[in-house]
Structures are given as structure tokens and as C-alpha cells.
Amino acid sequence: MSTIAKPHAPEPRSYCLDGREVDLLHYIYGRPDIKELRNNPQKVLAAIDEYHTNHNMLMNIGGVKGAYITGLISEHKPSTMVELGGYIGYSAILFGDAIRANGGKKFLSLEKNPEMAAVSSQLIDLAGLRDVVRVLVGSSDKLLVELVRERKEIDQIEMLFLDHWQELYLPDLWLLEDMGVLAQDKSLLVADNVIMPGAPRYLEWVKATPAQKRAIVKKLNVHPLKPNPNLVYDTHVPQFQTDWGKDGLAITKIVGEEVV
Ligand SMILES: C[S@@+](CC[C@H](N)C(=O)[O-])C[C@H]1O[C@@H](n2cnc3c(N)ncnc32)[C@H](O)[C@@H]1O
Numbered sequence: 151m152s153t154i155a156k157p158h159a160p161e162p163r164s165y166c167l168d169g170r171e172v173d174l175l176h177y178i179y180g181r182p183d184i185k186e187l188r189n190n191p192q193k194v195l196a197a198i199d200e201y202h203t204n205h206n207m208l209m210n211i212g213g214v215k216g217a218y219i220t221g222l223i224s225e226h227k228p229s230t231m232v233e234l235g236g237y238i239g240y241s242a243i244l245f246g247d248a249i250r251a252n253g254g255k256k257f258l259s260l261e262k263n264p265e266m267a268a269v270s271s272q273l274i275d276l277a278g279l280r281d282v283v284r285v286l287v288g289s290s291d292k293l294l295v296e297l298v299r300e301r302k303e304i305d306q307i308e309m310l311f312l313d314h315w316q317e318l319y320l321p322d323l324w325l326l327e328d329m330g331v332l333a334q335d336k337s338l339l340v341a342d343n344v345i346m347p348g349a350p351r352y353l354e355w356v357k358a359t360p361a362q363k364r365a366i367v368k369k370l371n372v373h374p375l376k377p378n379p380n381l382v383y384d385t386h387v388p389q390f391q392t393d394w395g396k397d398g399l400a401i402t403k404i405v406g407e408e409v410v
Contacts, residue, residue, distance in 0.1 A: 239270025
């Protein structure tokens with residue numbers, strides 16, 4: 151019996167990438183009510199929730215934190231929202247639907263793993279959100295540079311959802327600070343999983359004053375990144391009970407910039 155070599159694919163972990171994401175597609179497309187799911191984002195999300203509850207847990211934002219963020223979308227009404235880490239498309243469907251309902255135009259879902267991007271693209275299509283949600287395959291830092299500097303598709307971040315791996319939150323935020331796309335009273339940052347598994351370096355930065363951030367930059371070797379410690383952030387961390395345990399979202403507004 152021969153095996154198929156997969157030299158480029160990431161290693162499965164105990165909670166993801168073990169085949170469950172493709173199994174989810176079989177589950178959804180094998181449902182007797184599949185026709186009712188077409189063009190119905192809420193029913194697609196409910197079907198994903200059912201799979202998560204009855205079959206294999208999925209590392210989606212889920213209903214509790216998801217509802218809090220859709221509340222923020224209704225309040226801020228971004229025309230474009232960007233997410234870092236799309237996985238199987240749950241947050242892209244939930245937030246893309248909310249963006250559309252609030253008069254917005256675009257939700258960009260940046261996902262490094264092409265298999266996950268393929269799964270999410272199918273589910274986004276099924277939900278009827280193809281015109282609003284675009285899945286971009288690649289690593290967040292490279293795609294952000296492409297979107298901002300090369301294609302000039304984004305000149306300001308209105309709302310950003312950070313939900314890839316926690317150690318990447320701070321370098322990606324520094325990249326956005328360097329590219330000058332965070333604007334006072336306009337940009338809103340939402341970071342998931344800041345309590346579990348936790349994003350201590352990101353939380354320290356978004357909660358620090360400019361003086362404290364200047365001290366952090368002096369202490370660390372940040373090269374080749376160029377953070378802007380002079381941005382003044384206002385961050386709060388609402389907490390939630392989720393299926394995975396207690397967690398929090400870091401909600402950050404840009405409230406000013408110190409001139410030094
Ligand atoms: C927690 S999951 C995202 C969950 C999704 N936002 C949701 O709530 O439905 C994290 C995802 O980030 C992706 N990821 C990890 N590193 C990345 C990177 N550098 N750029 C883009 N995506 C990345 C992983 O492949 C994984 O699919």
C-alpha cells in the first residue's frame with residue numbers, strides 16, 4: 151500500500167487539521183436539508199455549530215463571542231473588515247453577513263492554509279456570501295503588505311479581527327502601525343483568545359501608554375519591524391464562557407497619537 155507524501159502540509163494537532171475540516175464539508179453537503187442552507191448564512195452557521203457539538207470541536211469564534219463582535223459591527227458599520235486567520239469560514243460567514251446587513255461592502259479573510267481556505271470558500275459560497283467575502287490564501291504579513299503597499303486596496307483599517315496564532319498578533323499589529331493604516335477614531339481592533347490560550351505580549355502592548363511602549367521598543371530587538379509606540383490605544387477585555395473554557399476578546403480603539 152502506498153502513502154501520499156504531504157511534505158508541505160502542517161502537522162495535525164489534537165484539535166484541528168486531523169481531517170475534521172473536510173469531514174465537516176461531507177457532513178454539511180450530506181444533510182437532507184442542504185437546499186435550505188443555500189443562501190442562508192444563519193442556517194449554514196447552525197449546521198457548523200451542530201457538527202461542532204455532536205461530532206468534532208472546531209476552533210471557530212462560536213456563538214457567544216461571535217454575537218458580541220456582530221454587535222460591534224452594527225455599532226461601527228465598517229465598509230471593509232479584515233480578518234487574520236479564516237479557518238473553515240465560520241467567522242467570515244457570521245461577520246460577512248453582518249457587514250452586508252449594516253451596509254458594508256467587503257470582508258477579507260486571510261488564511262495561510264490552502265486546505266482551510268478551500269473549505270471556507272465552499273461554505274461561504276453555500277451561504278450566498280461570495281459577493282461580500284473574499285478568501286485570500288497566504289500568510290497574513292505578506293498579504294497585508296500586498297493589500298496595502300502593492301495593490302493599494304486598503305488605505306485604512308476600519309475593523310480588524312486578529313484570530314490566527316497568538317504569537318503573530320503583535321508582529322502583525324506592528325506591521326500595520328508601520329504602514330500607517332491605523333487611524334484615530336476610525337480603526338477598531340478585535341483580538342480573539344487573549345485569555346485562552348492567551349496573547350500576553352499583544353495585550354501588554356495594546357494596554358501600554360506611549361511612554362511604556364517606547365521603553366518596550368528600546369528593550370526588544372524589533373528589527374526589521376518598525377512599531378509606532380506613539381499611537382494612543384484604549385483597550386478593554388470583555389470575558390466570556392465558551393465551549394473551550396473562559397476566554398476574552400481585546401477590543402482596542404486608536405484614540406490619538408503623541409507627538410514626540
Ligand atoms: C483560530 S483559527 C481561525 C478561526 C476563524 N477566525 C473563525 O472564528 O471561524 C486560526 C487560523 O489561522 C490560520 N493561520 C495561522 N497562521 C496564519 C498566518 N500567518 N496567516 C494567516 N492565517 C494563519 C490557521 O491556519 C487557522 O486556520
